[in-house]
Amino acid sequence: MKLYIAEKPSLGRAIAAALPKPQKNHKTHIELANGDVVSWCIGHILAQSDPEDYDPEFKKWRMESLPIVPQQWQLKPISRTRSQLTVLRGLVKKADEIIHAGDPDREGQLLVDEVIDYFKISKAKKSTIKRLLISDLNLPAVKRALNSLKPNSDFMPLSISALARSRADWLYGINLTRAYTLQGQKTGYHSVLSVGRVQTPLLGLVVRREQEIAQFVSKPFYQVQAHIALNQGEAVAFTAKWQPSENCKPYCDEEGRVLVKSLAENVVKRIENQSATVSNLQSTEKQQAAPLPFNLSQLQISAAKQFSMNAKLVLDVCQALYEKHKLITYPRSDCRYLPKEQLKQAKSIVDTLAKSSLPCNKPAQGADTNLVSKAWNNKQITAHHAIIPTEKSPENITLNTFEKNIYLLIVRQYLIQFYPAYIYQQTKVDLLIAGGHFNSQAKTEKQLGWQVLFPKSKKTQVTANNGQNRDAETEQAIPPLTKGQVLHCQHGELVAKHTSPPQSFTDATLLAAMTGIARYVSDVEIKKVLKDTDGLGTDATRAGIIDLLFKRDFLQRQGKSIVATEVGVALINALPEMATLPDMTAQWEATLTAISEKHASYVSFMQPLTDTVTDMVYGASQQSFAGLPKVAFKPKRSNRTFKKKSPVNKSVRKAS
Incomplete structure (x- = not known):
């Protein structure tokens, strides 16, 4: 008899659905027609023993008893799930082969391993245990996983x-x-x-x-902006910011901000109606690849920024999308990469999203699944991969507001893998005005690429990834210039600011x-x-x-x-x-x-x-x-x- 041990009933039932019929459903397990059995833990069914389990004297708290360091670590059954542990004991004893189907992470590996070890099976039997890794509860994905069993011993370091x-x-x-x-x-x-x-x-x-x-004590500091025209008498073309010299350091804080108002006022007077020479000019075309798909932490951060959702709520919503609706892959992932094998499902996933009535349909229709982003990297995959949508259609599934918002965040982060790079021209100009150094920079967008899925509006200007978002404010344009070109500073402007507390x-x-x-x-x-x-x-x-x-x-x-x-x-x-x-x-x-x-x-x-x-x-x-x-x-x-x-x-x- 083969015994599949899942971490939770929902996973166990998903495994059974991919195995031969007919089946007998029991409260604690599912029997297959060929005699194999699918059973499950109910989350943790064993816990670390309490100090008094090692020695009754430890029940009373005394400083002289500390530190308590078990010489032989012990686990004990959790009372509310003791009956399930008893069922598993009998099934493990009867089984000729065991398939470990814990969640694909560090805790999931240990959770089932410690149950098996608790029953003290033989070394020979233990050496034959296989590992079933499932990150998507939909039938096609489970069937693929069942055809890719690995030796459980390969995951021993994860369990340790x-x-x-x-x-x-x-x-x-x-x-x-x-x-x-x-x-x-x-x-x-x-x-x-x-x-x-x-x-x-x-x-x-x-x-x-x-x-x-x-x-924190707020302190005033001062900046100087130079308003630059191409020629005297013409309209201002752009502004440049003063860069204090080494001689100004005694009047600046550790971040280089000028603290003495009179110094900044003097600079404003000196640059009034003065020539401004282009001392250095750099114009570079830059590309920014799409940010990686989400792991759990990055998803929680994005959801907090965009929807003010706390981390626990995001996790609970993800569990519902994964277990109940089967719309996303395993959510407790710390990985942001995808196995190259997953590319085979990419077209099916994108096509499903394109046919849906959700706001992701048009972005999905614009996705090019022939593009392969840096997200597909087998070397970065451990026991699990990034959180992505499954092949299951969201049509005819009722999602609450939280579920819909999180699902669409995950979908968008997946779809941008099939959009071209964001390309822009970065221009930096250094000016010399009345002996002082000023600089200005501008960014001109040439190809929005994946950024088209991140509108510039203030409300939605967040969650691309790790600061890889477009600027909230429109940047100034810098006209074509050449090094050595002489421009004109119409006037200087004193900008007073205050340091802000954390x-x-x-x-x-x-x-x-x-x-x-x-x-x-x-x-x-x-x-x-x-x-x-x-x-x-x-x-x-x-x-x-x-x-x-x-x-x-x-x-x-x-x-x-x-x-x-x-x-x-x-x-x-x-x-x-x-x-x-x-x-x-x-x-x-x-x-x-x-x-x-x-x-x-x-x-x-x-x-x-x-x-x-x-x-x-x-x-x-x-x-x-x-x-x-x-x-x-x-x-x-x-x-x-x-x-x-x-x-x-x-x-x-x-x-x-």
């Missing part, structure tokens, strides 16, 4: 990476939450100080940003901070490592981490801004800096990625982490928590006895 993350979260969350909570109690703070290796540095980012805003985080910018965490890392070497690697958390976990901080009353919303609560600020101020900075956890994320790519080992990650936790537990005993409020926020459940169902134990099991 997820296992290391899971155990790291347990070690860090359990030990530090207990240590800091116990210290907080000594100063009269009688609530749980929940700490996690990802959530706490993220909270630290928000707290520090708000502190920067509160401490902006509070929003859903979009907080996600962007998590994906580009290197900007917030202080260590130069770590910054280099992280610049082109994973950020804080993963695409699959970021929405949950942000949502968790809101649920714990550490974050709150003020309009579109995300700010820390009084308790959140107090917690960050009380913790040692090491726990609140992204440096350490960002480095861990890089190592976890290296494990999944066979560039690092489980031991090379876990041993330093254990040493770090040990040091931090000791440091907690020396840390002063006097700044915490004496009256804590009211928890949703009583934690006076620190029983299993207290917020502490519930939260630290999710300590990422």
